[in-house]
Amino acid sequence: MWSMIGLIGGLILLIYLTMRGMNLFVAAPLCALIVAVFSGLPLFPQLVGEGEANLVGNYMVGFSGFIQSWYLMFLLGAIFGKVMEDSGAADSVSKWIVDKLGMKHAALAVVIACAVLTYGGVSLFVVAFSVYPMAVSLFKQANLPRRFIPGALAFGSVTFTMTSAGSPEIQNWIPIEYLKTSPYAGWEVSLIVAIFMALFGYWWLKRMIAKAVARGEGFIVREGDPEENDKSLPHPAAGMIPLIVVLIISFVFHDSLKQSALIIALLGGVIAAYVLNRKYFNNFGDAVSEGTLGALIALGNTAAVVGFGGVAKAVPAFSTVVEAITNIPGSPLIGGAVAVSVIAGMTGSASGGQAIALPLIAPHYLDMGVNPEALHRVVAISSGALDSLPHNGYVVTTIRAICGETHQDAYNAVGALTVIVPALGTVLAIILFSLGIGI
Template sequence: MKRAVLAIVLACAVLTYGGVSLFVVAFSVYPMALSLFKQADLPRRFIPAALAFGSVTFTMTSAGSPEIQNWIPIEYLKTSPYAGWEVSLVVAVVMAVFGYWWLKRLISKAVKNGERFISREKDPVVTENQSLPNPLLSLLPLVVVLIISFALHKPLQQSALIVALLSGIIVTYIVNRKHFKGFWNAASEGTLGALIAIGNTAAVVGFGGVAKAVPAFGVAVDAMTHIPGSPLIGGAIAVSVIAGMTGSASGGQAIALPILAPHYLDAGVNPEALHRVVAISSGVLDSLPHNGYVVTTINSICGETHKDAYGSVAAMTVIVPLVGLVLAIILFSFGLGI
């Protein structure tokens, strides 16, 4: 059980990079995470951080990722989902290694202070010794999604993502159909989980809508999108701050890019560098306490409180991406990947 945290992070990373929704990943991996933390006797308040770190950091905004945060810039910058892949690869590795080291350090410190796993009556039960799919075959849907999105992104643009994900779903069913049991029970639980996630996210989107309606929001957006100096730094600050105000990474991009893209492209900024910086920066301040994913994962899925769990979540989803963002800007400034 020494690698319990690593197993959870990798499980989330594979699912996220395979195109599975962030919310679905959290709901799906939580029972396994709970079981591993229980066997390793680790404080359960760190489960949200492990789930978030594997889902919304080094995979969500990396080159090739099917997540929407990597595809929104394509419409405005005429790039591909693999834009700036060289820098993206370096940044992803640094974020993964640094984040895992820090998360392990936080958990180890808590254990040394006497924190242990505490069971609850409503904890889900994980069936032991059940028949599982072949690990290599389980990677096939991920490979299919990546290949199809790469092959079709030019002719189909963002529609290639839909085709790729649909293909991944079909391959998943074909490869694992004998393991599908209790379909309607799973559908019922999934529907309930979806309603909870939709409710939390809708509340945050409503908050963002109210924030956008305030006159000061327009002033703030105008100030953020006209920051002097390096276009990459200005774009990163603008997208990150707007994402924080709206509580949404995709919202930060959707508001900032229509303003930033024409201005920076006319100024000769490399579109691939801008794409990658915008994608990474959208994942920095988006996960403040009011973010829909954060609220759903901490409160609804894991049953924790912000007081107990958000500190480690912020470390993984705010500080670690910020380190990656700074590194990306530095590497692009030196001409890597351009």
């Protein structure tokens, strides 16, 4: 019982401290300590045998493992975003999009840009880095409250694209290993659900922004924002081509290099941005330096939360929770959705929720005769719901490190669009599959 109290209490405290703006480098280890103490988990590696669970060891394995896997992608993604900003390429693209869509569709432009890159295989973190400069410019021109930028970025990245059929994002690929399906599993239902999430989510985003504007909110310029100047901007095509280069390279090399394809893609984007826009830079060296610093901050914040998940997974209560939610009676699709979603919420990771739940539920449900394509799609969509709680690495990085907002100001929109909308999409998918659609 004490282990369960510690696990739930630590998670709630982490969410609370994150919402209050406490530094994650302090909050995450502190909450991990609470989880460990209540579960009787030894604190140091020296107190246990080799390979046995302990607070410091498990925390640092999670922390350092994330950095090892994502450092280069974060680095190049942040540099790419800064290069696009400093050269004026992001401004050029944003002005062109506004001219085409109209100023009142500024938020839609941000959502579309994120959706295209995400569905093209670009990492969710990288998309946020890359599109943020354009989003700032768009919201500034449209005089929209900047606290909704994280919501627009997240909605375009982690909802109707991340978990849809055909998406090269890892959340759509993990089930393949366990269910022997394809990335296009349940595509008919996936298409319907994606359209629903896109339309409903964008309507909700517009409604929230409109209410804020009606209350007198507008864009507030901050120190560090791109400065207004009269310098000429690159042609919109010169701003779009680097984005397209990232999209194409990541798609071409995704099958052979997996996530390492992003390294080549982002490097290609940086090179393309420099070659096409080199005469427009204020200072290319400074842009690279600022991007590097931003990457380190974002990477550290995310790794701190991942370290907490590494400790949480090692305590007895976590196994109890996993066993309980993977044996929920009723429709296997409902059980699978709840199992993956809850575990994703506990670990703050959609892919983590899948990787933990699928080895347990997949053999059981397949033996029951559950359609593997239906299970694949429900699992994928449901993994993108509770994973976006305030302590999620992507949420923390996007709100605080990339956009410079606070959870108090920005999370309501992010939570509505990335928790509630995907949850409704999961319900719709289960209903459609239950009616025999796509099976």
